[in-house]
Amino acid sequence: MTLTRIQKYLSEIGFSSRREVERFIQDGWVAVNGSKITDPSIKIDPKVDKISFDKKVQQTKAQYSYYLFNKPKDVVTVNAQEGETEILDIVKVPKGVVTVGRLDKFSTGLIILTNDPVVARRLMDPDFYHEKEYLVEVTFPLNHRIIEQLKKPIEIYGQKTRPPIIVQKSSKKFLITLTEGKNRQIRKICEAVGLRISFLHRVRIVNLQIANLEAGQLKKLNQREVERLKKDLEIKEFEFEYF
Numbered sequence: 001m002t003l004t005r006i007q008k009y010l011s012e013i014g015f016s017s018r019r020e021v022e023r024f025i026q027d028g029w030v031a032v033n034g035s036k037i038t039d040p041s042i043k044i045d046p047k048v049d050k051i052s053f054d055k056k057v058q059q060t061k062a063q064y065s066y067y068l069f070n071k072p073k074d075v076v077t078v079n080a081q082e083g084e085t086e087i088l089d090i091v092k093v094p095k096g097v098v099t100v101g102r103l104d105k106f107s108t109g110l111i112i113l114t115n116d117p118v119v120a121r122r123l124m125d126p127d128f129y130h131e132k133e134y135l136v137e138v139t140f141p142l143n144h145r146i147i148e149q150l151k152k153p154i155e156i157y158g159q160k161t162r163p164p165i166i167v168q169k170s171s172k173k174f175l176i177t178l179t180e181g182k183n184r185q186i187r188k189i190c191e192a193v194g195l196r197i198s199f200l201h202r203v204r205i206v207n208l209q210i211a212n213l214e215a216g217q218l219k220k221l222n223q224r225e226v227e228r229l230k231k232d233l234e235i236k237e238f239e240f241e242y243f
Contacts, residue, residue, distance in 0.1 A: 030051065156185060
């Protein structure tokens with residue numbers, strides 16, 4: 001028999017975040033073998049014990065929202081300082097919806113906003129190798145040697161980066177695809193080969209393209225887009241009983 005904390009188990013299988021699972025349990029919305037529990041530290045055997053939920057859990061999960069936003073230059077993703085403007089200052093979204101990941105103040109492009117903790121965690125977790133693609137313009141003409149150097153891993157914070165995918169688009173522009181998101185990673189990659197960036201624009205996150213989304217424009221994902229996103233993030237839909 002293998003026992004594990006119910007909070008940890010539900011988080012690890014992707015049902016919800018640990019914090020949200022804890023709230024569900026403390027509110028009395030979770031039952032084990034037909035008995036409601038309020039202690040998130042209770043241990044269960046997932047192969048034997050039967051978990052069920054109050055329908056309020058189902059209703060909560062059904063209210064998750066997902067948005068794409070094209071961040072303009074000089075807008076801060078989060079934690080704006082005095083005199084700065086951040087994304088949540090200029091968009092209208094339901095309470096609890098937050099930005100997932102960051103673009104620095106001078107970069108533009110695609111940002112996902114959601115209140116779904118599982119989607120947010122999967123997008124941020126480097127263990128899942130989810131692609132993010134950027135269009136980069138530099139001030140110095142590119143050549144084959146520089147392109148090959150850009151493809152090589154570099155060391156950031158004592159760790160080697162994963163090799164990016166580079167596709168040259170013009171004499172000074174290229175697309176770069178990353179499967180991780182270290183702070184200012186693209187700028188550091190360029191600095192390592194002596195390049196200075198004049199324009200950095202994120203065009204894709206997993207399967208979601210910026211397409212014709214204008215700067216400062218917000219778009220809510222439809223059900224089909226959400227389902228495809230979850231599939232690409234390897235998020236399973238679990239069937240539990242509700243009471």
